[in-house]
């Protein structure tokens with residue numbers, strides 16, 4: 001058998017699913033090949049989507065016309081906005097999802113996407129001719145031909161799982177690993193390494209003493225992931241619970257360290273710094289006598305609970321004994337123990353900003369294979385790879401996102417310019433323009449581009465336009481409406497802010513930290529009327545519009561300042577240097593800069609300035625050579 005496609009995606013994880021839908025929706029004849037069609041978009045660890053900075057990525061995927069936000073809204077069983085105590089640039093949506101329903105919601109989307117086929121099989125080898133990928137061969141001996149191939153094999157490449165001294169080959173618990181594929185890529189000169197990740201035990205709800213835990217309910221308001229006008233909280237909403245480890249449980253964990261694959265030399269690869277195993281926590285922070293744990297539901301109807309904060313690859317008996325030393329878990333029954341997994345990843349500096357390999361033409365890499373960790377990071381990369389694979393097949397300008405445009409832009413730029421030496425997780429602190437990259441404005445930043453590209457639908461575009469018009473009306477009113485002291489001072493005193501001495505524009509009052517739309521509107525009937533009129537064109541999205549307008553009114557100064565800095569630096573982005581220099585012959589550059597610039601081959605001066613090891617004086621040398 002011999003099949004032909006424009007784009008083939010290997011692996012139906014979070015990267016592969018977004019990649020396949022994006023390429024197919026743009027019009028490429030696409031095939032998604034995956035090992036097990038019943039585990040499409042399987043959430044390997046916690047069925048939680050979003051969280052700090054990751055939530056903004058999901059909003060961006062959605063604004064671009066991707067699917068992760070819609071699937072998350074459809075299957076969320078608890079929703080919260082994290083970082084509420086900080087400014088709106090830091091607010092991050094997070095949802096706990098029903099694991100099984102998440103899979104089937106994704107499967108339904110894929111099944112109903114025109115131009116998209118699914119093939120259940122395992123890819124064994126890539127076919128490469130004259131430095132260009134032309135297809136692949138599967139374990140069942142099927143040959144596929146394609147103009148572009150997107151690799152999204154996650155943690156499956158030569159995957160090896162660990163629990164204590166026991167080791168088992170596998171790509172994820174109860175799923176086989178993928179062999180030969182790494183070698184078939186490495187044969188062409190692409191380098192790879194090993195990374196590690198892990199997951200905690202799953203607890204039977206019936207065995208937990210909930211009266212010894214703190215209850216944490218979700219939020220039921222208008223917030224959700226998608227900008228589409230879909231329903232909020234479509235499933236029954238469930239609580240999470242928190243408790244702490246105890247000194248006694250730490251003693252048990254310590255007694256198992258000799259058999260810990262993390263500490264007995266069995267695992268040598270590097271794990272995620274920001275999601276350490278519980279054994280790493282007690283070793284790294286020996287003075288802390290407790291660590292917080294979150295117990296979170298895995299589904300609407302199951303008794304299985306996810307024990308966030310207790311990731312471990314210690315022997316099973318140690319995991320259980322340590323947990324039983326925590327009062328809430330004294331009668332504990334588990335469904336499955338925690339485990340660690342090691343897998344191959346490919347150095348992402350071997351990719352361009354479109355996620356295409358610099359070495360094998362028309363071959364793209366996305367997701368965990370590029371050294372990232374997280375469903376959201378994978379989904380964002382998948383979408384960008386899917387769009388660019390389509391463009392390679394049918395023409396068009398490469399699709400990339402800038403650092404001041406999207407967290408996905410920050411992520412990909414960090415990967416291809418700086419590379420990774422440990423699993424890369426997104427944080428707000430990685431973005432220098434985070435005030436510009438808020439969860440509320442991902443649609444404003446990205447939907448127009450996605451619509452021009454053909455990825456965002458007309459409906460999505462119209463939703464953006466009506467929202468923008470409503471927001472503009474509100475801002476214009478606030479800028480122009482005059483406030484008289486005698487009409488508003490009573491209300492201002494009630495709110496706890498200084499009364500006016502003389503008249504001013506409404507915007508000046510709204511800029512005060514104590515004043516919110518919520519507490520001032522009822523005192524200004526004309527404003528109240530205007531808000532009702534402006535939002536009448538956005539039924540079902542009134543609160544979303546008000547929130548967006550309020551953020552813009554309150555933070556415009558900061559936003560303008562950050563935009564100005566971004567535009568200044570954008571000038572460096574416009575100085576193209578790729579192909580201009582033979583770096584190894586430039587003696588005025590440091591040796592490290594010569595090596596790094598040759599290896600990364602940056603497109604612009606700005607990219608060169610972000611390469612670790614390239615100093616400001618190296619950049620000055622390049623600027624002088626460019627005549628600046």
Ligand SMILES: Cc1cc2nc3c(=O)[nH]c(=O)nc-3n(C[C@H](O)[C@H](O)[C@H](O)COP(=O)(O)OP(=O)(O)OC[C@H]3O[C@@H](n4cnc5c(N)ncnc54)[C@H](O)[C@@H]3O)c2cc1C
Pocket residue numbers: 010011012013014015016033034035036039040041042043044045046121122123124152153154155156157171172178179181197198199339340341366367368369372373374375376378
């Ligand atoms: C134990 C564990 C714990 C983790 N903890 C978390 C967590 O809590 N939160 C978090 O954000 N991230 C966590 N991660 C990482 C998270 O799972 C990944 O970041 C995310 O799933 C990556 O998405 P992906 O699309 O790159 O790969 P995956 O989701 O791993 O998907 C890979 C897909 O490729 C398929 N595949 C692989 N090889 C082949 C082949 N040769 N032929 C055909 N199909 C193939 C697989 O069947 C699978 O469908 C964890 C991962 C594991 C394994």
Ligand SMILES: NC(=O)c1ccc[n+]([C@@H]2O[C@H](COP(=O)([O-])OP(=O)(O)OC[C@H]3O[C@@H](n4cnc5c(N)ncnc54)[C@H](O)[C@@H]3O)[C@@H](O)[C@H]2O)c1
Pocket residue numbers: 045046048050051052080082094197198199216240272274275294296308309311373374423425
């Ligand atoms: N093993 C891995 O490769 C890996 C890597 C990164 C993250 N993760 C996992 O990915 C998920 C997201 O990662 P994260 O670190 O951003 O965690 P998160 O989104 O779960 O937590 C973000 C912040 O919120 C807190 N938090 C955790 N659970 C919460 C809840 N139910 N309600 C309110 N606040 C909560 C945490 O203490 C943390 O400060 C987590 O489940 C984590 O275990 C795994």
